Amino acid sequence: MEIWINPACSKCRSALSLLDAEGADYTVRRYLEEVPTPDEIRAVLGRLGLEPWDITRTQEAAAKELGLKEWARDATARDRWIEALAEHPKLIQRPIITADDGTAVVARSEEAVREALGRS
Numbered sequence: 845m846e847i848w849i850n851p852a853c854s855k856c857r858s859a860l861s862l863l864d865a866e867g868a869d870y871t872v873r874r875y876l877e878e879v880p881t882p883d884e885i886r887a888v889l890g891r892l893g894l895e896p897w898d899i900t901r902t903q904e905a906a907a908k909e910l911g912l913k914e915w916a917r918d919a920t921a922r923d924r925w926i927e928a929l930a931e932h933p934k935l936i937q938r939p940i941i942t943a944d945d946g947t948a949v950v951a952r953s954e955e956a957v958r959e960a961l962g963r964s
Contacts, residue, residue: 847863848875860939875936895922900925901937937950941956943960
């Protein structure tokens with residue numbers, strides 16, 4: 845199991861605390877430092893069953909500068925969104941846990957973290 849985190853994020857810290865409390869075996873990826881490639885983002889989206897705009901933090905300053913709220917949300921715009929996430933990783937919703945069964949969850953709640961634990 846791998847968890848993509850921003851250490852400054854309270855939701856990330858809460859997820860890590862729960863994983864530790866449950867004795868989970870996991871790897872931490874500080875995705876602002878070890879930025880995911882477009883292909884890695886595509887893979888995580890496939891595991892999540894989501895589109896890139898579903899995991900984009902649209903309230904971030906970079907999102908506003910890029911005008912993301914105005915971007916199309918369809919198959920023709922998908923790669924543009926993925927490239928934006930790779931270029932501006934702060935836009936990626938966090939934390940994301942990739943479970944051992946090949947799925948992933950956006951683990952912003954205790955329930956989501958527990959769901960990931962149940963899959964690993």
